[in-house]
Amino acid sequence: MRSFRRRPLTAGAAVIAISVAAGQSAMPQDDKGFGIGQRVSEAELQLWNIDVGIDGAGLPPGEGSVQAGKAIYETKCVACHGAEGLGQPMDRLAGGQGTLKSAKPVKTIGSYWPYATTVFDYVRRAMPLDRPQSLSPDEVYALTAYLLHLNGIVESNAIMNAQTLPMVRMPNRAAFRSDPRPDAANSACQTDCR
Amino acid sequence: MSSRGTIVYGGSDASDEVHDVIREENFLVEAHGKEPRLVGRRAVLRTALGAGGVAAFAARGDAWAEAGPNTVIGLQDWMTTPGRGTGSAPYGLPSHFESAVVRSLTEHTPTDLSAWSFTPLDRLTGIITPNGLVYERHHAGIPDIDPKKHRLAIHGLVERPLVLTMDDLLRLPAVSRIYFLECAGNGYTEVVQMPRSRTAQFSHGLLSCCEWTGIPLGTILDEAGVRPEARWILAEGADAAAMARSIPIEKALDDTLVVYAQNGEMLRPEQGYPIRLLVPGWEGNLSIKWLRRLELGAQPWHTRDETSKYTDLMPDGTVRQFTFVMEAKSVITRPSGGHHLRAHGFHEISGLAWSGRGRVTAVDVSTDGGRTWHRARLDEPVLSKALTRFRSPWRWDGAAALLQSRAIDETGYVQPTREQLIAVRGTNSEDHFNAIHTWRVSENGEVSNALIQA
Numbered sequence: 347m348r349s350f351r352r353r354p355l356t357a358g359a360a361v362i363a364i365s366v367a368a369g370q371s372a373m374p375q376d377d378k379g380f381g382i383g384q385r386v387s388e389a390e391l392q393l394w395n396i397d398v399g400i401d402g403a404g405l406p407p408g409e410g411s412v413q414a415g416k417a418i419y420e421t422k423c424v425a426c427h428g429a430e431g432l433g434q435p436m437d438r439l440a441g442g443q444g445t446l447k448s449a450k451p452v453k454t455i456g457s458y459w460p461y462a463t464t465v466f467d468y469v470r471r472a473m474p475l476d477r478p479q480s481l482s483p484d485e486v487y488a489l490t491a492y493l494l495h496l497n498g499i500v501e502s503n504a505i506m507n508a509q510t511l512p513m514v515r516m517p518n519r520a521a522f523r524s525d526p527r528p529d530a531a532n533s534a535c536q537t538d539c540r
Numbered sequence: 541m542s543s544r545g546t547i548v549y550g551g552s553d554a555s556d557e558v559h560d561v562i563r564e565e566n567f568l569v570e571a572h573g574k575e576p577r578l579v580g581r582r583a584v585l586r587t588a589l590g591a592g593g594v595a596a597f598a599a600r601g602d603a604w605a606e607a608g609p610n611t612v613i614g615l616q617d618w619m620t621t622p623g624r625g626t627g628s629a630p631y632g633l634p635s636h637f638e639s640a641v642v643r644s645l646t647e648h649t650p651t652d653l654s655a656w657s658f659t660p661l662d663r664l665t666g667i668i669t670p671n672g673l674v675y676e677r678h679h680a681g682i683p684d685i686d687p688k689k690h691r692l693a694i695h696g697l698v699e700r701p702l703v704l705t706m707d708d709l710l711r712l713p714a715v716s717r718i719y720f721l722e723c724a725g726n727g728y729t730e731v732v733q734m735p736r737s738r739t740a741q742f743s744h745g746l747l748s749c750c751e752w753t754g755i756p757l758g759t760i761l762d763e764a765g766v767r768p769e770a771r772w773i774l775a776e777g778a779d780a781a782a783m784a785r786s787i788p789i790e791k792a793l794d795d796t797l798v799v800y801a802q803n804g805e806m807l808r809p810e811q812g813y814p815i816r817l818l819v820p821g822w823e824g825n826l827s828i829k830w831l832r833r834l835e836l837g838a839q840p841w842h843t844r845d846e847t848s849k850y851t852d853l854m855p856d857g858t859v860r861q862f863t864f865v866m867e868a869k870s871v872i873t874r875p876s877g878g879h880h881l882r883a884h885g886f887h888e889i890s891g892l893a894w895s896g897r898g899r900v901t902a903v904d905v906s907t908d909g910g911r912t913w914h915r916a917r918l919d920e921p922v923l924s925k926a927l928t929r930f931r932s933p934w935r936w937d938g939a940a941a942l943l944q945s946r947a948i949d950e951t952g953y954v955q956p957t958r959e960q961l962i963a964v965r966g967t968n969s970e971d972h973f974n975a976i977h978t979w980r981v982s983e984n985g986e987v988s989n990a991l992i993q994a
Contacts, residue, residue, distance in 0.1 A: 379763045382711060383694075383702035391693055391701070394833050397774055397784060400842050435650035447857040451968050453848070458859070461842045468844035471782040475653060475680060478780045518859070522851075525863040527972075529964050530956035534904065534948055536913050 398467040402512030409507035410488025440496035456497025462514035658745030669748035680780035687814040696836035699765030724823035728970035740876040749927035754799030770836040778832035786840035821896030821925035855966035868895035869974035870947035881985035895949035903930040909942030
């Protein structure tokens with residue numbers, strides 16, 4: 347079951363492996379595998395390829411300031427996220443630093459998020475909820491700058507762009523760990539267990 | 541568990557007004573030694589409702605109790621009058637007497653665009669979830685996608701970036717597999733929330749299981765030619781959330797599928813029509829619905845839903861990330877919260893067990909709050925990363941009982957108690973909660989959610 351194929355199979359090998367797995371007779375092999383689908387260029391995928399890496403890969407040209415972001419936020423975001431990102435009815439976006447070990451942790455961009463690039467990625471792909479992907483790159487940079495400023499992470503005169511954003515160090519970055527599970531041990535005790 | 545343990549009962553989900561409801565609030569029992577003792581109780585009786593909205597479980601008892609056998613064994617209208625015509629329901633629906641068996645929406649979100657609805661596990665049997673009852677979790681509503689206009693792009697660290705149409709995908713060699721799908725947050729109401737969920741639908745219903753049909757993701761990736769440096773895949777949906785998650789290449793090539801059908805028919809819109817990813821045994825959010833794009837990369841993207849969400853905050857302030865696998869878990873679905881045992885004597889205890897690490901090898905059932913356990917019978921088939929149905933005979937003597945189930949999987953992992961889990965993880969993390977669950981059967985046969993606290 348666990349065939350961790352670390353390297354790509356050749357097209358011909360792929361055909362054989364799949365045929366065996368599916369219980370089918372061997373199919374004609376050629377250099378093109380199944381020959382399904384059309385080749386596509388990165389330029390053709392431009393409208394869909396909106397992800398941003400933590401190294402800044404995928405960030406578009408453009409830039410935005412804290413002040414410009416404040417103006418956009420107060421027009422397009424405040425109804426759901428509250429004044430200055432304090433939340434209600436939707437997620438709180440600012441504050442909460444120092445609360446994560448308490449009984450009532452306040453998880454925000456500033457207190458919780460490990461990477462600033464994620465702010466740009468998420469706002470561009472999914473916000474505002476009623477009109478996603480309606481914001482220009484400049485607007486997304488500006489909103490990102492404003493949200494980082496609300497959390498005390500960048501100065502009020504900060505400009506966010508493809509060079510500056512990946513340089514932003516998030517306060518909670520070092521808290522993130524990989525999955526250590528299984529982490530809780532029980533026994534299959536049958537009698538007199540408690 | 542100390543001899544001075546306290547058992548707290550409670551539960552309500554106001555949206556579920558299906559059958560007679562006994563709401564028990566601030567319901568406290570102290571355990572002195574090993575005998576639970578009732579110390580306080582306030583019960584509120586709500587009335588039954590509507591037309592035919594009674595679960596078969598309760599309805600059968602009602603018929604005998606209220607109508608009596610002489611009335612039931614008689615000539616009914618349906619015996620003396622022809623029924624409706626063949627083909628009068630081109631797409632058939634359940635009997636209207638089952639109209640209460642529906643998904644129920646959470647009350648915990650401010651918008652139904654980003655919300656979730658629960659599968660009525662307490663009213664289903666077997667291991668397969670009917671398509672219309674599969675739980676939902678959407679982040680920007682349910683898109684209405686024209687399959688003729690839908691495309692799947694594969695690019696990034698591949699030799700041949702490709703775009704596939706639905707016609708292309710349907711030509712490829714397909715497989716059908718039965719896998720469960722469970723939201724990372726399934727059971728979030730059982731960590732600290734009060735009141736607790738009244739029924740198994742609300743306590744465990746972010747869980748479903750279908751036969752999925754589609755193409756091994758490895759087949760599609762081989763078609764594009766994965767470059768050796770590719771370690772992660774970004775999977776992205778065509779919905780308005782453009783939901784995106786990073787998935788390790790090993791899992792993508794192991795058992796991940798790109799599926800277009802569930803339980804024999806094309807995917808429902810709520811489940812990703814026309815195609816979705818299906819990542820077996822791992823948190824449901826990874827099984828990206830309305831799949832439009834797969835990008836291969838050398839490292840994860842750290843998207844919003846794998847940093848801000850779907851991560852686990854520990855008591856020391858550290859955060860567990862990429863906690864993908866859904867660990868072994870089980871729940872008794874019958875009898876369960878909201879049910880009402882109307883007779884002493886024999887009752888079969890039945891429920892579901894599952895593990896994201898493989899097969900369930902055993903399920904134990906306790907009727908005394910975890911002091912003694914009995915091995916349950918597992919219904920065939922018992923499949924890896926699928927729901928497994930367990931059954932255990934029980935004679936109810938009329939005394940209060942605390943029902944629990946405990947799953948063990950093929951890795952030897954034993955489903956932990958709530959105390960064991962919280963001792964490690966605290967209560968600030970609501971995801972991936974897989975603790976043993978307790979239902980209390982009261983002396984009058986009502987079943988409610990119970991919390992045993994150390």
